[in-house]
Amino acid sequence: MKISTRQVDGVTIVDCSGRITLGEGSVTLRDTVRDLLAKGNKKIILNLADVNYIDSSGIGELVSAFTTTKNQNGELKLLKLTKKVNDLLQITKLYTVFDVKDDETEAVKSFK
Amino acid sequence: MGITEQRVSYTLDSTLQTVDSAEEKATRIATELGFSDDEIMQISMAVREAAVNAVLHGNAYAPDKKVTLSFERTSENLVITICDQGAGMDLGRIPNPLAPENLLKTSGRGIFLMRSFMDVVEIRPSHTGTELKMIKHVHGPSAGDKEASQ
DSSP, X not given: OEEEEEEETTEEEEEEEEEEOTTHHHHHHHHHHHHHHHTTOOEXXXXXXXXXXXXXXXXXXXXXXXXXXXXXXOEEEEEOOOHHHHHXXXXXXXXXXXXXXXOHXXXXXXXX | OOTTSSEEEEEEESSHHHHHHHHHXXXXXXXXXXXXXXXXXXXXXXXXXXXXXXXXXXXXXXXXXXXXXXXXXXXXXEEEEEEOOSSOOOGGGOOOTTSTTTTTOSSOOHHHHHHHHSSEEEEEEETTEEEEEEEEEOOSHHHHHHHHHO
C-alpha cells in the first residue's frame, strides 16, 4: 500500500493506493492518521480511488481512523470509493457511518 | 495444481505470508474453475478471512502449529476447508458486527464476510483446533463448460 498526503484549503487529503489488508497496509494507514492528528491536522479525507482491495482488517483500520479522529474533535471523510470497497461498506452497514464523497472539491468544502 | 484434479491440499505455516498465499491459491483455483470476477473476489476474500482466523486467532502465529487448506471440486460445488491447531473457536463469542453496539468495533467482521460471500459456512471447533468448511456453488455457464470439457 502507498500513501501520500497533501493540503487543500486546510484539509489534509490522504491519497491511498493498493491494498489495505492485515499487516503492512493497515499499519501504514494507522500510522499516517495518527501522525496527522498529532500534528494538529484534524480535517482529513481518505482518498480511496486507487484502493483496489480491502479485507476485514482494512475495514477495521478505516473504523479506527474514523473514531480516533472523532475522539480528537476532528473529522474524517472518505472519497471516491471503488465498487469493491463501496460494496463492502454497504454489506457491513458502515456506509451509513462514514461521510462518503465522490467529488474532491465538494468533499473539501463540506468541512465546517 | 490443474483443475483436472478433484482435490488439492496444502500445509502452511502460521504466518502472515500464509494469509496472502491462501488468498492467491483461492484466486487461481476459482479462476480456473470459471467463476465470475465477482465470485472470484468473494471466494478469495472468504479464504483470506478464514486464513487470518486460523493464523491469528487459532494458531496465534505459533511456529509449531500448521494451517491446512484444501480445495475440492465436485460437480456442483467448490468446497474449501481450512483447519488450524488452536484451542478451538468459541462459537458463542462471535458477535454480530451489524448490531449497533458493534458497528464501530475494529474487528469481528471476518466470519460475517465469509457468510456473506459463500453459500455455506460450517465451523467445527474442537480442543485440537477449528475446522472451517466453506462451499460455493458452481453457477455460471463458463464453469459448466469447463466441467464438461474435462
